[in-house]
Amino acid sequence: MKLLFVVGLLSALLSHxxxxxxxxxxxxxxxxxxxxxxxxFGSSGARVEEDLAAIVSADLHRSGQFAPLDRSKMLxxxxxxxxxxxRDWQSKTNGAEYLVIGSLDREADGKFRxxxxxxxxxxxKSVKKWFAKGTDLRALSHYISDVxxxxxxxxxxxxxxxxxxxxxxxxxxxxxxxxxxxxxYVSDVDGYNERVLLESxxxxxxPSWAPNGRHIAYVSFKSTRPAIYIMDTLTKQEKxxxxxxxxxxxxRFSPDGRELAMVLxxxxxxxxxxxxxxxxxxxxxxxxxxxxxxxxxxxxxxxxIFTSERGGSPQIYKQHLDSGKVVRLTxxxxxxxxxxxTPDGRFLAMVHRSNGIFHIAVKDLVRGTFSVLTETDLDxxxxxxxxxxxxxxxxxxxxxxxxxxxxxxxxxxxxLPSRIGNVREPGWSPFL
Amino acid sequence: xxxxxxxxxxxxxxxxASLAIAGCSSTPEDTTPPxxxxxxxxxxxxxVDESSVEGGAMGEGYGAAEEVDPALQNRVVYFDFDxxxxxxxxxxxxxxxxxxLSNTPGARVRVEGHADERGTxxxxxxxxxxxxxxxxxxxxxxGASVAQLEVISYGEERPVALGHDDASWAENRRAxxxxxxxxx
Numbered sequence: 001m002k003l004l005f006v007v008g009l010l011s012a013l014l015s016h017x018x019x020x021x022x023x024x025x026x027x028x029x030x031x032x033x034x035x036x037x038x039x040x041f042g043s044s045g046a047r048v049e050e051d052l053a054a055i056v057s058a059d060l061h062r063s064g065q066f067a068p069l070d071r072s073k074m075l076x077x078x079x080x081x082x083x084x085x086x087r088d089w090q091s092k093t094n095g096a097e098y099l100v101i102g103s104l105d106r107e108a109d110g111k112f113r114x115x116x117x118x119x120x121x122x123x124x125k126s127v128k129k130w131f132a133k134g135t136d137l138r139a140l141s142h143y144i145s146d147v148x149x150x151x152x153x154x155x156x157x158x159x160x161x162x163x164x165x166x167x168x169x170x171x172x173x174x175x176x177x178x179x180x181x182x183x184x185y186v187s188d189v190d191g192y193n194e195r196v197l198l199e200s201x202x203x204x205x206x207p208s209w210a211p212n213g214r215h216i217a218y219v220s221f222k223s224t225r226p227a228i229y230i231m232d233t234l235t236k237q238e239k240x241x242x243x244x245x246x247x248x249x250x251x252r253f254s255p256d257g258r259e260l261a262m263v264l265x266x267x268x269x270x271x272x273x274x275x276x277x278x279x280x281x282x283x284x285x286x287x288x289x290x291x292x293x294x295x296x297x298x299x300x301x302x303x304x305i306f307t308s309e310r311g312g313s314p315q316i317y318k319q320h321l322d323s324g325k326v327v328r329l330t331x332x333x334x335x336x337x338x339x340x341x342t343p344d345g346r347f348l349a350m351v352h353r354s355n356g357i358f359h360i361a362v363k364d365l366v367r368g369t370f371s372v373l374t375e376t377d378l379d380x381x382x383x384x385x386x387x388x389x390x391x392x393x394x395x396x397x398x399x400x401x402x403x404x405x406x407x408x409x410x411x412x413x414x415x416l417p418s419r420i421g422n423v424r425e426p427g428w429s430p431f432l
Numbered sequence: 433x434x435x436x437x438x439x440x441x442x443x444x445x446x447x448x449a450s451l452a453i454a455g456c457s458s459t460p461e462d463t464t465p466p467x468x469x470x471x472x473x474x475x476x477x478x479x480v481d482e483s484s485v486e487g488g489a490m491g492e493g494y495g496a497a498e499e500v501d502p503a504l505q506n507r508v509v510y511f512d513f514d515x516x517x518x519x520x521x522x523x524x525x526x527x528x529x530x531x532x533l534s535n536t537p538g539a540r541v542r543v544e545g546h547a548d549e550r551g552t553x554x555x556x557x558x559x560x561x562x563x564x565x566x567x568x569x570x571x572x573x574x575g576a577s578v579a580q581l582e583v584i585s586y587g588e589e590r591p592v593a594l595g596h597d598d599a600s601w602a603e604n605r606r607a608x609x610x611x612x613x614x615x616x
Contacts (some may be wrong), residue, residue, distance in 0.1 A: 176592055203589040205553055225584060247561055247585060250554040270558040307555055314555060348497040351552050359549060380552050404476040
């Protein structure tokens, strides 16, 4: 049975979201999500700008694997172990399997210190106690989410990561010819702390991260022709990498960050090339009269996977760089494109068309199973979280481009509607 | 050569027919054109008079008709889904521009290829380029010179119709001819 619910976020969170461009709605969660109560953290006097417990709750909620207890249902608000009474958390309606409490302090060096503790309500015992220090309260909150997530699921949390995405607005939304406004953004993965990296009336597309989590590569038409650029997201310093005649597209850093795979059509039609970023030397990878595009690297850096219509329809292929050996990876349906692999190389995410509708699909390359994960339409640009928990992608909702995320097993679905424009082409950063 | 000529004659007939229809349905402000003549309007509403298309012009007066060829006013050709083949409906337009380019060595055109929103962005970039190149190949095969033409693909980034339906998609799958020098 599917559990469908749209969550208006905690009011505390919303009150802080005035600047944030994205809001998060869980559109589909798992039925057996773990219930957890994150009690508002105590603070010793100092005025605190952020509601840490609310941020942690939202993080865990967004993973789809946790069902945080609504604050209004909490029978007590302990901030110290001595104030914890398990009976307050054991009720069916007001209870939770796990309890988290914490307190915030400001230290002499101006840094915040959070002491927090996890309790197992069923077993009536403290699981673990931690502390965390930092200057940025949202970053501290995401760090706490990462620690709790790891403790409870065994999987490294990806709440402290970032994403890049592109927005496009029409100057006049009823008249395409009046012009467009493209913006390239970077933000925390929950949509907060967004910063505009680049703004242009010409298209911006295909942003992707370097493995250092700091630089990005993308395509910009600002010179009136497509060209590939690399930008330092901290300084916004930009460097033009290519500007060949024809296509300059789909840049992807190699796992060691030293090379950039890309698509160029300078030699006649779209082919995959690899550029050595220190020497600028180009190496041609594919050589076929059909369209070859959308390269991605295997985690070992030894092969490129890419979209090609050499078999008559777009499908995903893998080419070993040294031997040149090519194997076809997808056989389900007549359109599979924009491949991306999980960090362990086992799962292949892609855009899949069935009955004219574009969905996100995943193929388990070990078992060979193929599954369509989404039910929306015009889904594209899948980008996998560094812990492989979720795939963020672009889709349409109420006629606009929005971001959404789905778990690799398809059980959790999250929508990130934006207040403005069309949001597209999300790129999830590596672990930072 | 004879095929091209035949095509030209066919286009002429099509032109005359469409002009006749245009002449019947439109009501120019100043003068009503004589019954056996057709006045052609340019896009900026300037009347190009004395450019009657008569049966007698068919043989030797071809060049004169070319300069006001309304097919030149059309700068867009359309493509089928996931295809980059020039459709029969696009031939008259491309032929007219090929003729113009061939007769106007100083003219320069930027051919922009576009795709509809379906499918991935980079694949659509490649598809848009393929469409622009198909238009360019036609132009070159019919008299334009490669040096006059520039290709750029916008993929699905520059739609003209904003709907998410078949009609909008059909309008967006196109190649546009943008003159950068000596436009007709």
